[in-house]
Amino acid sequence: MKNSYLTQDNLQKFIKSALLEDVGTGDHSTLAALPENVQGAAQLLIKEEGIIAGLDLAKMIFEHYDPHLQVELLLKDGDKVKAGDIGLKVSGSAASILTTERLVLNCMQRMSAIATKTYKLNQLIKHTRTKLLDTRKTTPNFRMLEKWAVAIGGGQNHRFALYDMIMLKDNHVDFAGGIAAAIKATQEYLKANKLKLKIEVETRNLDEVKQVLETGGVDVIMLDNMDCPTMKEAVRLIGGKYKTEASGGITEETLKDVAECGVDFISVGALTHHVKSLDISLKAV
Template identity: 60%
Template sequence: MQTPPYLTPEALSTFIRTALAEDVGDGDHSALSAIPAEARNRAHLLIKDEGVLAGVEMARHIFEFVDADLQLNPGLEDGARVQYGDIAFTVEGRARSILTAERLVLNCMQRMSGIATRTAHLASLLAGTKARLLDTRKTTPNFRLPEKWAVLIGGGVNHRYGLFDMIILKDNHVDYAGGIREAIEASRAYLERTGRQLPIEVETRTLAEVQQVLDTGGVDRIMLDNMAPAQLSEAVALVAGRFQLEASGGITEETIAEVAATGVDYISVGALTHSIQSLDMSLKAF
Protein backbone atom coordinates (compact mmCIF):
# COMPACT_ATOMS: atom_id res chain seq x y z
CA MET A 1 0.00 0.00 0.00
CA GLN A 2 1.39 3.37 -1.02
CA THR A 3 1.69 5.83 1.85
CA PRO A 4 -1.09 8.44 1.49
CA PRO A 5 -0.10 12.12 1.61
CA TYR A 6 -1.88 12.75 4.91
CA LEU A 7 0.22 10.18 6.79
CA THR A 8 3.11 12.52 7.51
CA PRO A 9 5.26 12.27 10.66
CA GLU A 10 3.90 15.66 11.70
CA ALA A 11 0.27 14.61 11.28
CA LEU A 12 0.78 11.37 13.19
CA SER A 13 2.61 13.18 15.96
CA THR A 14 -0.13 15.79 16.26
CA PHE A 15 -2.87 13.16 16.36
CA ILE A 16 -1.12 11.09 19.03
CA ARG A 17 -0.12 14.09 21.12
CA THR A 18 -3.64 15.53 21.25
CA ALA A 19 -5.23 12.12 21.89
CA LEU A 20 -2.85 11.47 24.78
CA ALA A 21 -3.46 14.95 26.19
CA GLU A 22 -7.18 14.16 26.26
CA ASP A 23 -6.60 10.84 28.03
CA VAL A 24 -3.56 11.41 30.25
CA GLY A 25 -3.95 15.05 31.28
CA ASP A 26 -1.44 15.83 34.02
CA GLY A 27 -0.51 12.18 34.51
CA ASP A 28 -1.57 8.53 34.45
CA HIS A 29 -2.08 8.45 38.19
CA SER A 30 -3.27 4.83 38.22
CA ALA A 31 0.05 3.62 36.82
CA LEU A 32 2.11 6.20 38.71
CA SER A 33 0.59 5.19 42.04
CA ALA A 34 0.49 1.40 41.67
CA ILE A 35 3.48 0.48 39.50
CA PRO A 36 7.13 0.97 40.54
CA ALA A 37 9.03 3.28 38.21
CA GLU A 38 11.67 0.64 37.49
CA ALA A 39 9.19 -2.19 36.71
CA ARG A 40 9.52 -3.71 33.25
CA ASN A 41 6.88 -6.00 31.80
CA ARG A 42 5.33 -7.21 28.59
CA ALA A 43 1.86 -7.54 27.11
CA HIS A 44 0.27 -8.88 23.97
CA LEU A 45 -2.68 -7.73 21.89
CA LEU A 46 -5.31 -10.47 21.96
CA ILE A 47 -7.87 -10.61 19.14
CA LYS A 48 -11.35 -11.55 20.36
CA ASP A 49 -13.24 -11.24 17.09
CA GLU A 50 -13.02 -12.05 13.37
CA GLY A 51 -12.14 -9.58 10.64
CA VAL A 52 -9.33 -7.59 9.08
CA LEU A 53 -6.60 -6.25 11.34
CA ALA A 54 -5.72 -2.56 11.11
CA GLY A 55 -3.68 -0.26 13.32
CA VAL A 56 -0.51 -2.23 14.06
CA GLU A 57 1.62 0.55 12.58
CA MET A 58 -0.44 3.11 14.44
CA ALA A 59 0.21 1.20 17.66
CA ARG A 60 3.94 1.26 16.94
CA HIS A 61 3.85 5.04 16.58
CA ILE A 62 1.83 5.43 19.80
CA PHE A 63 4.15 3.26 21.87
CA GLU A 64 7.21 5.07 20.50
CA PHE A 65 5.63 8.44 21.26
CA VAL A 66 4.86 7.44 24.86
CA ASP A 67 8.25 5.82 25.46
CA ALA A 68 10.95 5.36 22.82
CA ASP A 69 12.29 2.38 24.75
CA LEU A 70 9.12 0.31 24.32
CA GLN A 71 9.65 -2.53 21.84
CA LEU A 72 6.75 -3.72 19.68
CA ASN A 73 7.17 -7.12 18.04
CA PRO A 74 4.44 -7.73 15.46
CA GLY A 75 2.97 -11.18 15.00
CA LEU A 76 0.57 -9.99 12.31
CA GLU A 77 0.61 -7.10 9.87
CA ASP A 78 -2.06 -4.58 8.94
CA GLY A 79 -4.50 -6.15 6.48
CA ALA A 80 -4.19 -9.65 7.92
CA ARG A 81 -7.33 -11.72 8.41
CA VAL A 82 -7.73 -12.47 12.11
CA GLN A 83 -9.88 -14.65 14.31
CA TYR A 84 -10.49 -15.15 18.00
CA GLY A 85 -7.31 -16.02 19.86
CA ASP A 86 -4.82 -14.51 17.43
CA ILE A 87 -2.01 -12.38 18.85
CA ALA A 88 -1.40 -9.25 16.82
CA PHE A 89 1.79 -8.20 18.59
CA THR A 90 3.72 -8.18 21.83
CA VAL A 91 5.14 -5.09 23.49
CA GLU A 92 7.72 -4.92 26.25
CA GLY A 93 9.41 -2.25 28.31
CA ARG A 94 8.48 0.00 31.20
CA ALA A 95 5.21 -1.21 32.69
CA ARG A 96 3.97 2.31 33.36
CA SER A 97 4.49 3.26 29.72
CA ILE A 98 2.63 0.20 28.44
CA LEU A 99 -0.36 1.04 30.63
CA THR A 100 -0.39 4.71 29.65
CA ALA A 101 -0.45 3.84 25.95
CA GLU A 102 -2.90 0.95 26.30
CA ARG A 103 -6.25 2.69 25.83
CA LEU A 104 -5.22 4.87 22.90
CA VAL A 105 -3.76 1.83 21.14
CA LEU A 106 -6.97 -0.13 21.69
CA ASN A 107 -9.28 2.72 20.73
CA CYS A 108 -7.42 3.15 17.45
CA MET A 109 -7.00 -0.51 16.59
CA GLN A 110 -10.53 -1.60 17.47
CA ARG A 111 -12.17 1.09 15.35
CA MET A 112 -9.61 0.89 12.54
CA SER A 113 -10.06 -2.88 12.35
CA GLY A 114 -13.84 -2.50 12.24
CA ILE A 115 -13.54 -0.08 9.34
CA ALA A 116 -11.01 -2.26 7.49
CA THR A 117 -13.23 -5.30 7.97
CA ARG A 118 -16.31 -3.58 6.56
CA THR A 119 -14.32 -2.05 3.71
CA ALA A 120 -12.84 -5.41 2.71
CA HIS A 121 -16.28 -7.00 2.69
CA LEU A 122 -17.90 -4.34 0.52
CA ALA A 123 -14.88 -4.20 -1.80
CA SER A 124 -15.19 -7.95 -2.34
CA LEU A 125 -18.73 -7.40 -3.66
CA LEU A 126 -17.30 -5.30 -6.51
CA ALA A 127 -15.36 -8.24 -7.97
CA GLY A 128 -15.70 -8.51 -11.73
CA THR A 129 -16.50 -4.81 -12.20
CA LYS A 130 -14.27 -1.77 -12.64
CA ALA A 131 -15.87 0.07 -9.73
CA ARG A 132 -13.71 1.03 -6.77
CA LEU A 133 -14.94 1.71 -3.25
CA LEU A 134 -14.55 5.26 -1.88
CA ASP A 135 -14.86 6.63 1.63
CA THR A 136 -16.28 10.09 2.45
CA ARG A 137 -15.77 12.98 4.89
CA LYS A 138 -18.35 11.43 7.22
CA THR A 139 -15.68 10.73 9.80
CA THR A 140 -15.32 11.20 13.54
CA PRO A 141 -13.99 14.71 14.33
CA ASN A 142 -10.26 14.60 15.11
CA PHE A 143 -10.16 10.89 14.17
CA ARG A 144 -10.17 11.22 10.37
CA LEU A 145 -6.53 10.18 9.93
CA PRO A 146 -6.88 6.66 11.39
CA GLU A 147 -10.31 6.17 9.81
CA LYS A 148 -9.12 7.06 6.31
CA TRP A 149 -6.00 4.95 6.86
CA ALA A 150 -8.17 1.98 7.84
CA VAL A 151 -10.17 2.25 4.60
CA LEU A 152 -6.92 1.90 2.64
CA ILE A 153 -5.86 -1.10 4.71
CA GLY A 154 -9.23 -2.72 3.97
CA GLY A 155 -8.78 -2.30 0.23
CA GLY A 156 -10.80 0.85 -0.35
CA VAL A 157 -9.79 4.17 -1.90
CA ASN A 158 -9.66 7.50 -0.10
CA HIS A 159 -11.82 10.25 -1.54
CA ARG A 160 -10.66 13.79 -0.77
CA TYR A 161 -9.16 14.08 2.71
CA GLY A 162 -10.79 17.42 3.44
CA LEU A 163 -12.25 20.55 1.94
CA PHE A 164 -8.83 21.73 0.83
CA ASP A 165 -7.66 19.08 -1.64
CA MET A 166 -10.58 18.83 -4.08
CA ILE A 167 -13.57 20.90 -5.22
CA ILE A 168 -16.85 19.00 -4.92
CA LEU A 169 -19.87 21.02 -5.94
CA LYS A 170 -22.69 19.37 -4.01
CA ASP A 171 -26.38 20.17 -4.37
CA ASN A 172 -26.21 23.12 -1.97
CA HIS A 173 -23.23 24.63 -3.78
CA VAL A 174 -25.09 24.31 -7.09
CA ASP A 175 -28.27 25.81 -5.67
CA TYR A 176 -26.44 28.70 -4.00
CA ALA A 177 -24.40 29.39 -7.15
CA GLY A 178 -27.51 29.57 -9.32
CA GLY A 179 -27.07 26.36 -11.28
CA ILE A 180 -24.59 23.79 -12.51
CA ARG A 181 -23.02 25.94 -15.23
CA GLU A 182 -22.65 28.87 -12.86
CA ALA A 183 -21.06 26.70 -10.16
CA ILE A 184 -18.56 25.10 -12.55
CA GLU A 185 -17.58 28.36 -14.21
CA ALA A 186 -17.13 30.09 -10.85
CA SER A 187 -14.95 27.23 -9.61
CA ARG A 188 -12.76 27.28 -12.70
CA ALA A 189 -12.37 31.04 -12.42
CA TYR A 190 -11.43 30.65 -8.75
CA LEU A 191 -8.73 28.10 -9.57
CA GLU A 192 -7.30 30.33 -12.28
CA ARG A 193 -7.39 33.38 -10.04
CA THR A 194 -5.70 31.64 -7.11
CA GLY A 195 -3.25 29.55 -9.11
CA ARG A 196 -4.49 26.32 -7.57
CA GLN A 197 -4.72 22.99 -9.35
CA LEU A 198 -7.56 20.99 -7.83
CA PRO A 199 -9.84 18.39 -9.42
CA ILE A 200 -13.49 19.40 -9.75
CA GLU A 201 -16.42 17.06 -9.15
CA VAL A 202 -20.09 17.99 -9.56
CA GLU A 203 -23.01 16.28 -7.88
CA THR A 204 -26.01 15.59 -10.12
CA ARG A 205 -29.46 14.45 -9.11
CA THR A 206 -31.07 13.82 -12.49
CA LEU A 207 -30.06 12.86 -16.01
CA ALA A 208 -30.92 16.41 -17.05
CA GLU A 209 -28.28 17.70 -14.64
CA VAL A 210 -25.78 15.19 -16.00
CA GLN A 211 -26.43 16.65 -19.45
CA GLN A 212 -25.86 20.14 -18.09
CA VAL A 213 -22.41 19.07 -16.85
CA LEU A 214 -21.63 17.57 -20.25
CA ASP A 215 -22.73 20.78 -21.96
CA THR A 216 -20.54 22.87 -19.63
CA GLY A 217 -17.47 20.64 -19.33
CA GLY A 218 -14.45 21.63 -17.29
CA VAL A 219 -14.79 18.99 -14.57
CA ASP A 220 -13.01 15.77 -13.69
CA ARG A 221 -15.79 13.67 -12.22
CA ILE A 222 -19.57 13.57 -12.05
CA MET A 223 -21.30 12.33 -8.92
CA LEU A 224 -24.57 10.50 -9.50
CA ASP A 225 -26.49 11.00 -6.29
CA ASN A 226 -29.28 8.70 -5.13
CA MET A 227 -29.95 7.34 -8.60
CA ALA A 228 -31.52 3.92 -9.12
CA PRO A 229 -29.45 1.36 -11.06
CA ALA A 230 -31.50 1.95 -14.23
CA GLN A 231 -30.72 5.68 -14.06
CA LEU A 232 -27.07 4.96 -13.37
CA SER A 233 -26.89 2.80 -16.48
CA GLU A 234 -28.44 5.60 -18.51
CA ALA A 235 -25.94 8.07 -17.09
CA VAL A 236 -23.04 5.78 -17.96
CA ALA A 237 -24.30 5.55 -21.54
CA LEU A 238 -24.88 9.30 -21.72
CA VAL A 239 -21.41 10.23 -20.45
CA ALA A 240 -19.76 7.56 -22.62
CA GLY A 241 -16.42 7.69 -20.84
CA ARG A 242 -15.91 11.45 -21.10
CA PHE A 243 -15.73 11.89 -17.33
CA GLN A 244 -15.27 9.63 -14.31
CA LEU A 245 -18.54 8.67 -12.66
CA GLU A 246 -19.18 8.20 -8.95
CA ALA A 247 -22.35 6.65 -7.58
CA SER A 248 -23.30 7.92 -4.14
CA GLY A 249 -26.17 7.99 -1.69
CA GLY A 250 -27.86 5.23 0.27
CA ILE A 251 -25.78 2.40 -1.19
CA THR A 252 -25.90 -0.72 0.98
CA GLU A 253 -24.47 -4.22 1.10
CA GLU A 254 -27.59 -5.43 -0.67
CA THR A 255 -27.40 -2.93 -3.55
CA ILE A 256 -23.70 -2.28 -4.09
CA ALA A 257 -23.09 -5.13 -6.57
CA GLU A 258 -25.98 -4.00 -8.76
CA VAL A 259 -24.68 -0.43 -8.66
CA ALA A 260 -21.19 -1.57 -9.64
CA ALA A 261 -22.58 -3.56 -12.56
CA THR A 262 -23.91 -0.35 -14.16
CA GLY A 263 -20.37 0.60 -15.16
CA VAL A 264 -19.61 3.49 -12.77
CA ASP A 265 -15.98 4.09 -11.86
CA TYR A 266 -16.43 4.71 -8.14
CA ILE A 267 -18.95 4.01 -5.41
CA SER A 268 -18.80 6.13 -2.27
CA VAL A 269 -20.18 4.77 1.00
CA GLY A 270 -20.28 7.03 4.05
CA ALA A 271 -21.14 4.07 6.28
CA LEU A 272 -17.55 2.83 5.95
CA THR A 273 -16.63 5.30 8.66
CA HIS A 274 -19.83 6.55 10.29
CA SER A 275 -21.63 3.25 11.04
CA ILE A 276 -19.01 0.72 12.08
CA GLN A 277 -18.86 -1.90 14.81
CA SER A 278 -15.38 -2.07 16.28
CA LEU A 279 -13.52 -5.37 16.50
CA ASP A 280 -13.10 -6.70 20.03
CA MET A 281 -9.52 -6.96 21.30
CA SER A 282 -7.60 -6.39 24.51
CA LEU A 283 -4.05 -5.76 25.68
CA LYS A 284 -3.12 -8.43 28.23
CA ALA A 285 -0.12 -8.75 30.50
CA PHE A 286 1.58 -12.13 30.26
Protein backbone atom coordinates in the same frame (compact mmCIF):
# COMPACT_ATOMS: atom_id res chain seq x y z
CA MET B 1 3.52 5.78 3.55
CA LYS B 2 1.79 6.10 0.19
CA ASN B 3 -0.99 8.50 1.20
CA SER B 4 0.04 12.16 1.28
CA TYR B 5 -1.78 12.83 4.56
CA LEU B 6 0.14 10.05 6.33
CA THR B 7 3.29 11.93 7.28
CA GLN B 8 5.40 11.34 10.34
CA ASP B 9 4.68 14.90 11.40
CA ASN B 10 0.89 14.43 11.19
CA LEU B 11 1.05 11.13 13.04
CA GLN B 12 3.22 12.53 15.82
CA LYS B 13 0.87 15.49 16.22
CA PHE B 14 -2.06 13.09 16.55
CA ILE B 15 -0.27 10.92 19.12
CA LYS B 16 0.77 13.93 21.22
CA SER B 17 -2.76 15.35 21.19
CA ALA B 18 -4.37 12.00 22.00
CA LEU B 19 -1.99 11.32 24.90
CA LEU B 20 -2.57 14.81 26.28
CA GLU B 21 -6.33 14.19 26.18
CA ASP B 22 -6.08 10.80 27.90
CA VAL B 23 -3.14 11.17 30.30
CA GLY B 24 -3.33 14.86 31.20
CA THR B 25 -1.44 15.48 34.45
CA GLY B 26 -0.69 11.79 34.88
CA ASP B 27 -2.04 8.23 34.96
CA HIS B 28 -2.70 8.34 38.68
CA SER B 29 -4.19 4.82 38.81
CA THR B 30 -0.93 3.35 37.57
CA LEU B 31 1.27 5.72 39.56
CA ALA B 32 -0.62 4.83 42.75
CA ALA B 33 -0.80 1.04 42.31
CA LEU B 34 2.56 0.08 40.83
CA PRO B 35 5.92 0.16 42.59
CA GLU B 36 8.45 2.26 40.70
CA ASN B 37 10.49 0.56 37.93
CA VAL B 38 8.31 -2.57 37.66
CA GLN B 39 8.93 -4.31 34.34
CA GLY B 40 6.35 -6.30 32.43
CA ALA B 41 5.07 -7.58 29.12
CA ALA B 42 1.72 -7.72 27.34
CA GLN B 43 0.29 -9.06 24.12
CA LEU B 44 -2.44 -7.82 21.80
CA LEU B 45 -5.18 -10.45 21.73
CA ILE B 46 -7.60 -10.60 18.78
CA LYS B 47 -11.05 -11.80 19.88
CA GLU B 48 -12.97 -11.96 16.60
CA GLU B 49 -12.51 -12.43 12.87
CA GLY B 50 -11.69 -9.44 10.69
CA ILE B 51 -8.96 -7.37 9.06
CA ILE B 52 -6.37 -5.98 11.45
CA ALA B 53 -5.40 -2.32 11.17
CA GLY B 54 -3.39 0.05 13.32
CA LEU B 55 -0.45 -2.16 14.24
CA ASP B 56 2.07 0.28 12.79
CA LEU B 57 0.35 3.09 14.67
CA ALA B 58 0.36 1.09 17.91
CA LYS B 59 4.13 0.69 17.66
CA MET B 60 4.48 4.45 17.13
CA ILE B 61 2.31 5.20 20.18
CA PHE B 62 4.25 2.87 22.48
CA GLU B 63 7.62 4.15 21.29
CA HIS B 64 6.57 7.80 21.36
CA TYR B 65 5.48 7.55 24.99
CA ASP B 66 8.45 5.44 26.08
CA PRO B 67 11.34 4.89 23.64
CA HIS B 68 12.60 2.08 25.87
CA LEU B 69 9.55 -0.11 25.25
CA GLN B 70 10.28 -3.10 23.02
CA VAL B 71 7.51 -3.75 20.47
CA GLU B 72 7.36 -6.88 18.30
CA LEU B 73 4.74 -6.91 15.54
CA LEU B 74 3.57 -10.47 14.89
CA LEU B 75 1.13 -9.51 12.13
CA LYS B 76 0.95 -6.69 9.61
CA ASP B 77 -1.77 -4.20 8.82
CA GLY B 78 -4.27 -5.67 6.37
CA ASP B 79 -3.86 -9.28 7.53
CA LYS B 80 -6.94 -11.44 8.03
CA VAL B 81 -7.29 -12.37 11.70
CA LYS B 82 -9.40 -14.67 13.84
CA ALA B 83 -10.15 -15.08 17.53
CA GLY B 84 -7.03 -16.13 19.42
CA ASP B 85 -4.49 -14.48 17.12
CA ILE B 86 -1.78 -12.34 18.71
CA GLY B 87 -1.08 -9.04 16.93
CA LEU B 88 1.95 -7.80 18.84
CA LYS B 89 3.98 -8.12 22.01
CA VAL B 90 5.27 -5.20 24.06
CA SER B 91 7.71 -5.31 26.97
CA GLY B 92 9.44 -2.86 29.29
CA SER B 93 8.06 -0.47 31.89
CA ALA B 94 4.75 -1.87 33.15
CA ALA B 95 3.59 1.68 33.88
CA SER B 96 4.25 2.79 30.31
CA ILE B 97 2.34 -0.20 28.94
CA LEU B 98 -0.67 0.52 31.16
CA THR B 99 -0.72 4.23 30.38
CA THR B 100 -0.70 3.73 26.61
CA GLU B 101 -3.00 0.69 26.55
CA ARG B 102 -6.32 2.49 26.03
CA LEU B 103 -5.09 4.80 23.27
CA VAL B 104 -3.65 1.84 21.36
CA LEU B 105 -6.87 -0.14 21.72
CA ASN B 106 -9.17 2.75 20.87
CA CYS B 107 -7.27 3.37 17.65
CA MET B 108 -6.87 -0.26 16.65
CA GLN B 109 -10.43 -1.35 17.44
CA ARG B 110 -11.94 1.39 15.27
CA MET B 111 -9.36 1.17 12.49
CA SER B 112 -9.78 -2.61 12.31
CA ALA B 113 -13.58 -2.24 12.15
CA ILE B 114 -13.27 0.15 9.21
CA ALA B 115 -10.71 -2.04 7.42
CA THR B 116 -12.94 -5.08 7.95
CA LYS B 117 -16.06 -3.38 6.57
CA THR B 118 -14.12 -2.00 3.59
CA TYR B 119 -12.72 -5.43 2.77
CA LYS B 120 -16.15 -7.04 3.07
CA LEU B 121 -17.79 -4.54 0.70
CA ASN B 122 -14.91 -4.77 -1.74
CA GLN B 123 -15.47 -8.50 -2.02
CA LEU B 124 -19.02 -7.83 -3.23
CA ILE B 125 -17.83 -5.79 -6.24
CA LYS B 126 -14.50 -7.41 -7.07
CA HIS B 127 -15.97 -8.83 -10.29
CA THR B 128 -16.44 -5.26 -11.57
CA ARG B 129 -14.04 -2.42 -12.36
CA THR B 130 -15.71 -0.15 -9.80
CA LYS B 131 -13.57 1.20 -6.96
CA LEU B 132 -14.85 1.79 -3.43
CA LEU B 133 -14.36 5.30 -1.99
CA ASP B 134 -14.68 6.76 1.49
CA THR B 135 -16.15 10.21 2.25
CA ARG B 136 -15.69 13.15 4.64
CA LYS B 137 -18.23 11.57 7.02
CA THR B 138 -15.53 10.89 9.57
CA THR B 139 -14.90 11.44 13.28
CA PRO B 140 -13.47 14.92 13.98
CA ASN B 141 -9.70 14.77 14.61
CA PHE B 142 -9.65 11.07 13.70
CA ARG B 143 -10.10 11.39 9.92
CA MET B 144 -6.48 10.61 9.08
CA LEU B 145 -6.63 7.24 10.83
CA GLU B 146 -10.08 6.38 9.48
CA LYS B 147 -9.00 7.04 5.91
CA TRP B 148 -5.79 5.08 6.55
CA ALA B 149 -7.96 2.16 7.69
CA VAL B 150 -10.04 2.35 4.50
CA ALA B 151 -6.83 2.10 2.46
CA ILE B 152 -5.65 -0.85 4.58
CA GLY B 153 -8.98 -2.58 3.89
CA GLY B 154 -8.51 -2.20 0.13
CA GLY B 155 -10.61 0.91 -0.50
CA GLN B 156 -9.56 4.20 -2.05
CA ASN B 157 -9.52 7.55 -0.34
CA HIS B 158 -11.68 10.29 -1.80
CA ARG B 159 -10.64 13.90 -1.16
CA PHE B 160 -9.14 14.24 2.30
CA ALA B 161 -10.74 17.57 3.11
CA LEU B 162 -12.32 20.69 1.65
CA TYR B 163 -9.01 22.08 0.41
CA ASP B 164 -7.77 19.35 -1.92
CA MET B 165 -10.63 18.99 -4.44
CA ILE B 166 -13.65 20.91 -5.70
CA MET B 167 -16.94 19.11 -5.09
CA LEU B 168 -20.03 21.00 -6.21
CA LYS B 169 -22.90 19.40 -4.30
CA ASP B 170 -26.62 20.07 -4.75
CA ASN B 171 -26.59 23.02 -2.34
CA HIS B 172 -23.63 24.62 -4.13
CA VAL B 173 -25.48 24.27 -7.43
CA ASP B 174 -28.75 25.65 -6.05
CA PHE B 175 -27.12 28.61 -4.30
CA ALA B 176 -25.00 29.38 -7.39
CA GLY B 177 -28.02 29.50 -9.70
CA GLY B 178 -27.60 26.22 -11.55
CA ILE B 179 -25.01 23.74 -12.76
CA ALA B 180 -23.55 25.86 -15.57
CA ALA B 181 -23.20 28.89 -13.29
CA ALA B 182 -21.54 26.83 -10.54
CA ILE B 183 -19.04 25.22 -12.94
CA LYS B 184 -18.12 28.47 -14.69
CA ALA B 185 -17.68 30.32 -11.39
CA THR B 186 -15.47 27.49 -10.14
CA GLN B 187 -13.29 27.56 -13.24
CA GLU B 188 -12.83 31.32 -12.89
CA TYR B 189 -12.00 30.94 -9.19
CA LEU B 190 -9.35 28.29 -9.86
CA LYS B 191 -7.79 30.38 -12.61
CA ALA B 192 -7.76 33.58 -10.53
CA ASN B 193 -6.18 31.81 -7.57
CA LYS B 194 -3.75 29.73 -9.67
CA LEU B 195 -5.10 26.48 -8.23
CA LYS B 196 -5.04 23.09 -9.92
CA LEU B 197 -7.82 21.10 -8.31
CA LYS B 198 -10.08 18.44 -9.79
CA ILE B 199 -13.74 19.37 -10.14
CA GLU B 200 -16.58 16.98 -9.33
CA VAL B 201 -20.24 17.90 -9.82
CA GLU B 202 -23.20 16.21 -8.19
CA THR B 203 -26.17 15.47 -10.45
CA ARG B 204 -29.63 14.39 -9.31
CA ASN B 205 -31.23 13.43 -12.61
CA LEU B 206 -30.48 12.93 -16.30
CA ASP B 207 -31.27 16.55 -17.14
CA GLU B 208 -28.50 17.69 -14.77
CA VAL B 209 -26.11 15.13 -16.29
CA LYS B 210 -26.83 16.65 -19.70
CA GLN B 211 -26.20 20.15 -18.32
CA VAL B 212 -22.76 19.08 -17.06
CA LEU B 213 -21.94 17.54 -20.42
CA GLU B 214 -23.00 20.71 -22.22
CA THR B 215 -20.93 22.91 -19.91
CA GLY B 216 -17.83 20.69 -19.67
CA GLY B 217 -14.61 21.45 -17.83
CA VAL B 218 -15.03 18.94 -15.00
CA ASP B 219 -13.31 15.72 -13.99
CA VAL B 220 -15.97 13.62 -12.26
CA ILE B 221 -19.76 13.48 -12.46
CA MET B 222 -21.48 12.25 -9.32
CA LEU B 223 -24.72 10.32 -9.82
CA ASP B 224 -26.60 10.92 -6.59
CA ASN B 225 -29.48 8.80 -5.34
CA MET B 226 -30.32 7.45 -8.80
CA ASP B 227 -32.02 4.12 -9.35
CA CYS B 228 -30.16 1.59 -11.48
CA PRO B 229 -31.98 2.17 -14.79
CA THR B 230 -31.36 5.93 -14.51
CA MET B 231 -27.74 5.39 -13.51
CA LYS B 232 -27.11 3.06 -16.46
CA GLU B 233 -28.53 5.66 -18.82
CA ALA B 234 -26.36 8.35 -17.20
CA VAL B 235 -23.25 6.21 -17.69
CA ARG B 236 -24.25 5.70 -21.32
CA LEU B 237 -24.74 9.44 -21.87
CA ILE B 238 -21.38 10.28 -20.27
CA GLY B 239 -19.74 7.65 -22.46
CA GLY B 240 -16.40 7.65 -20.67
CA LYS B 241 -15.81 11.38 -21.23
CA TYR B 242 -15.69 11.91 -17.47
CA LYS B 243 -15.24 9.61 -14.49
CA THR B 244 -18.47 8.65 -12.74
CA GLU B 245 -19.20 8.25 -9.04
CA ALA B 246 -22.35 6.74 -7.57
CA SER B 247 -23.36 8.10 -4.19
CA GLY B 248 -26.28 8.42 -1.81
CA GLY B 249 -27.84 5.78 0.39
CA ILE B 250 -25.89 2.85 -1.07
CA THR B 251 -26.05 -0.16 1.23
CA GLU B 252 -24.42 -3.56 1.43
CA GLU B 253 -27.55 -4.97 -0.20
CA THR B 254 -27.53 -2.55 -3.17
CA LEU B 255 -23.76 -2.15 -3.68
CA LYS B 256 -23.37 -4.99 -6.20
CA ASP B 257 -26.24 -3.77 -8.39
CA VAL B 258 -24.85 -0.23 -8.39
CA ALA B 259 -21.36 -1.41 -9.36
CA GLU B 260 -22.84 -3.39 -12.23
CA CYS B 261 -24.28 -0.14 -13.63
CA GLY B 262 -20.75 0.56 -14.88
CA VAL B 263 -19.72 3.47 -12.64
CA ASP B 264 -16.04 4.09 -11.97
CA PHE B 265 -16.46 4.74 -8.24
CA ILE B 266 -18.95 4.21 -5.43
CA SER B 267 -18.64 6.37 -2.33
CA VAL B 268 -19.95 4.89 0.92
CA GLY B 269 -20.06 7.06 4.02
CA ALA B 270 -20.89 4.04 6.16
CA LEU B 271 -17.30 2.81 5.79
CA THR B 272 -16.32 5.30 8.48
CA HIS B 273 -19.50 6.40 10.25
CA HIS B 274 -21.34 3.09 10.70
CA VAL B 275 -19.01 0.41 12.02
CA LYS B 276 -18.76 -1.74 15.15
CA SER B 277 -15.35 -1.85 16.78
CA LEU B 278 -13.39 -5.08 16.41
CA ASP B 279 -12.94 -6.86 19.74
CA ILE B 280 -9.26 -6.54 20.69
CA SER B 281 -7.57 -6.42 24.11
CA LEU B 282 -4.12 -5.99 25.61
CA LYS B 283 -3.34 -8.63 28.21
CA ALA B 284 -0.41 -8.87 30.63
CA VAL B 285 1.73 -12.00 30.20
